[in-house]
Amino acid sequence: MATHIQDQEELENFKYFWKSWGRWLFTVLVLVALAYLGHVWYQNHQLKKDQQAAEVLAQMVEKAQNQGDQNAIRADLADLQQNYPGSIAAAQGTLMAAATEFDNGKYDVAEGHLNWVLKNQKAPLVQALAAQRLAIVYLQQKKYTEALTALDTPVDADFEPLLLETKGDVYAAEGKAKEALAAYEQTLNKLPKEAGNRELLQLKADQLK
Structure with a gap:
């Protein structure tokens, strides 16, 4: 009998719950x-x-x-x-x-x-490539300020060396050896040890010392 009463109470509670919140x-x-x-x-x-x-x-x-x-x-x-x-x-x-x-x-x-x-x-690699190539377009025209502005595009850390090396190239073309060397050394610090372009990059840096 007690069980039956408990079941009825649970049923009534469920009906109340559904009426109040179910919908x-x-x-x-x-x-x-x-x-x-x-x-x-x-x-x-x-x-x-x-x-x-x-x-x-x-x-x-x-x-x-x-x-x-x-x-x-x-x-x-x-x-x-x-x-x-x-x-x-x-x-x-x-x-x-x-x-x-x-x-x-x-x-x-x-x-x-x-x-x-x-x-x-918005893909990080695409953004980095586009910024780097835009800088090269400006560099070809000797628009150094525009090139450096393009290279200031925010990119993921993995792609920063790409823009930094190109920034060094812009400074070198502009005749700013000190700034170019700093950019190349910064790139070397960020590049993985096994990076294939480290040797060429080191050569660029050494030529400015």
């Missing part, structure tokens, strides 16, 4: 489920977009390798930048275009491409 809990569960489904949909959607961007990049690279129509190549690049701006494919395509324009002496166009990468791409 809110149900709403929360629905929201959580919708959020999860939204996350899954976003991931699948993003994967699909990345695949589409990779296909556009592949077409662009093939045209470039076969010395295809430049207007078609530029159209592919515009497609990447407009429709897939956050993708790695867009970064790769834009960096490739910047290199081509640099080789052709179109430094202003190369500069525009690299600034686009810095604005639209």
Whole structure:
């Protein structure tokens, strides 16, 4: 009998709990489920977009390798930048275009491409590469102040040596041996012992002593 009364009390407590809080809990569960489904949909959607961007990049690279129509190549690049701006494919395509324009002496166009990468791409390696190459574009034009400004772009610690070495190159080109040596030595201190470019970097530093 006592057990039956206890069961009835628990049932009444449950009914009260459900009446008071049940609908809110149900709403929360629905929201959580919708959020999860939204996350899954976003991931699948993003994967699909990345695949589409990779296909556009592949077409662009093939045209470039076969010395295809430049207007078609530029159209592919515009497609990447407009429709897939956050993708790695867009970064790769834009960096490739910047290199081509640099080789052709179109430094202003190369500069525009690299600034686009810095604005639209957040991957640490991509940011570091774009900043370093932008500095080289300025260095080629003897725009030393602009080059150093580009090299002040904040990057992950792993990529700081890349920018520091280039900063040394800028100072050396500018005739500032003391600053160049300091930049090279700073780079050596940050580089891993097994880094392949340590010997060349040490040679650069030694020539300034």
